[in-house]
Amino acid sequence: MALLLVNDVSLFCEARLARTYKNYYSRKRLEEKKLIVEKTERLTSYKSYLSKGLDASISLIEWTDFNWQMKNSIRTIEAFESFMGITFPKKERRELEKTVKKFPLCITPYYASLIDTENMYNDPIYKQAFPNPAELIISKQDMKDPLHEDKDSPTEGITHRYPDRVLFLISNRCAMYCRHCTRKRKVGDPDHIPSKQQIIAGLDYIRNHTEIRDVLLSGGDALMLPDDYLDWILTELNSMPHVEVVRIGTRTPVVLPYRITDKLVAMLRRHHPIWLNTHFNHPRELTPSARDALSKLADAGIPLGNQSVLLSGVNDCPQIMKKLNQKLVQNRVRPYYLFQCDLSEGLTHFRTSIGKGIEIMESLRGHTSGFAVPTFVIDAPGGGGKIPVMPNYVLSWSTNKMVLRNYEGVITTYQEPDDYKPAKCNLKCLKCNLQLEEDDKAPIGVEKLLADSDKTISLVPKGNLRLVRRKNGNCKEQ
Numbered sequence: 001m002a003l004l005l006v007n008d009v010s011l012f013c014e015a016r017l018a019r020t021y022k023n024y025y026s027r028k029r030l031e032e033k034k035l036i037v038e039k040t041e042r043l044t045s046y047k048s049y050l051s052k053g054l055d056a057s058i059s060l061i062e063w064t065d066f067n068w069q070m071k072n073s074i075r076t077i078e079a080f081e082s083f084m085g086i087t088f089p090k091k092e093r094r095e096l097e098k099t100v101k102k103f104p105l106c107i108t109p110y111y112a113s114l115i116d117t118e119n120m121y122n123d124p125i126y127k128q129a130f131p132n133p134a135e136l137i138i139s140k141q142d143m144k145d146p147l148h149e150d151k152d153s154p155t156e157g158i159t160h161r162y163p164d165r166v167l168f169l170i171s172n173r174c175a176m177y178c179r180h181c182t183r184k185r186k187v188g189d190p191d192h193i194p195s196k197q198q199i200i201a202g203l204d205y206i207r208n209h210t211e212i213r214d215v216l217l218s219g220g221d222a223l224m225l226p227d228d229y230l231d232w233i234l235t236e237l238n239s240m241p242h243v244e245v246v247r248i249g250t251r252t253p254v255v256l257p258y259r260i261t262d263k264l265v266a267m268l269r270r271h272h273p274i275w276l277n278t279h280f281n282h283p284r285e286l287t288p289s290a291r292d293a294l295s296k297l298a299d300a301g302i303p304l305g306n307q308s309v310l311l312s313g314v315n316d317c318p319q320i321m322k323k324l325n326q327k328l329v330q331n332r333v334r335p336y337y338l339f340q341c342d343l344s345e346g347l348t349h350f351r352t353s354i355g356k357g358i359e360i361m362e363s364l365r366g367h368t369s370g371f372a373v374p375t376f377v378i379d380a381p382g383g384g385g386k387i388p389v390m391p392n393y394v395l396s397w398s399t400n401k402m403v404l405r406n407y408e409g410v411i412t413t414y415q416e417p418d419d420y421k422p423a424k425c426n427l428k429c430l431k432c433n434l435q436l437e438e439d440d441k442a443p444i445g446v447e448k449l450l451a452d453s454d455k456t457i458s459l460v461p462k463g464n465l466r467l468v469r470r471k472n473g474n475c476k477e478q
């Protein structure tokens with residue numbers, strides 16, 4: 001009996017071993033297949049580069065080296081013409097030259113190689129990368145700094161808008177100058193290169209403001225800094241006990257995926273918790289090289305998010321946005337925000353109506369996985385922060401019933417509990433039954449109109465004439 005049992009166990013172990021081997025080999029085959037696909041894609045973009053009649057001595061190793069890509073960035077109209085094997089008509093060229101003078105041009109050979117030469121003027125990659133003379137049209141609602149990032153800046157490079165978090169601009173370099181960039185005014189401008197002194201001053205500001213628990217490193221592109229410099233900034237932030245999380249904003253996985261090297265990823269993972277937000281706008285940008293970069297970051301335990309901008313002629317289509325968001329989650333990237341295009345100068349031709357964004361949201365919610373649906377936001381002109389907008393799902397409401405509609409148009413009711421007794425909040429969390437065990441901060445803004453702990457009954461705009469009349473004694477009752 002005992003022998004039988006031993007045999008059973010060894011048979012079981014063998015079967016398990018065989019299964020493990022099988023899994024191992026099928027995994028290995030999958031990995032090999034993946035490698036071949038990646039190589040093919042790199043070769044495709046590389047071959048498309050070679051086919052454009054350029055230097056055939058460039059090796060695949062150079063092509064996939066981000067330093068080579070940066071050194072060989074396309075920065076002039078002529079370089080673009082020779083890269084694409086095209087010549088712009090004289091008049092168009094003159095207009096393009098004027099545009100580049102105001103808003104400089106920089107495209108990585110990798111990103112340029114994704115442009116479909118056959119249908120260039122309609123190509124979403126081309127439109128995001130190559131100047132358009134329409135950028136020179138300044139409409140009356142355009143502003144240099146629509147989000148008032150400079151006005152909300154207590155020290156150069158820091159924007160302190162929300163109570164517990166800051167935006168820290170640590171680089172003005174980008175792998176590519178996106179034509180729709182909201183910080184066009186700064187990107188690539190030598191006057192805006194943050195000095196080490198400036199970075200130290202920014203770090204000091206964060207160190208001295210213990211209410212800051214979340215720091216967003218951006219630029220430009222935060223990942224355009226050398227590894228050791230970024231390592232230093234992250235080490236400084238890690239040494240501040242009140243900084244709970246650091247976020248990095250970068251478009252390198254989209255326009256320069258080779259920047260996501262093993263060395264960079266190994267450095268980043270030493271500074272957890274790090275979150276990374278990238279910026280894919282079109283499903284065609286999720287190439288095997290881009291997917292490889294995302295996979296390296298996700299494997300290092302870095303939660304990935306994506307911020308897209310709604311751009312006319314690029315992604316203002318429910319089908320494109322659905323495909324983009326589905327591809328993102330397939331690659332372990334959570335769609336985070338879909339932005340209404342800002343009112344920055346030079347973006348008029350990219351702007352859509354807000355209604356287009358709501359239409360897109362209507363086609364996402366319920367029609368695809370909930371975690372593939374970003375929040376559609378308007379970054380408030382004047383610096384009010386992000387304001388979510390969405391289709392209306394609440395149709396009506398009574399004392400104990402809400403009438404809602406779903407994505408199919410089904411109208412339903414939610415019966416609210418008759419005996420719900422909310423805990424009255426006096427902000428003494430240490431004594432509260434809900435056991436937060438730390439005291440909360442006083443509410444602000446609209447939040448305080450709802451709070452039990454605050455007696456405010458209305459928020460009144462400064463200079464309200466009715467209140468001015470009261471103050472001046474023009475009313476009977478004071």
Ligand code: SF4
Nearest residue numbers: 174177178181220251
């Ligand atoms: S990478 Fe970001 S900051 Fe840089 S140009 Fe593009 S959108 Fe602007």
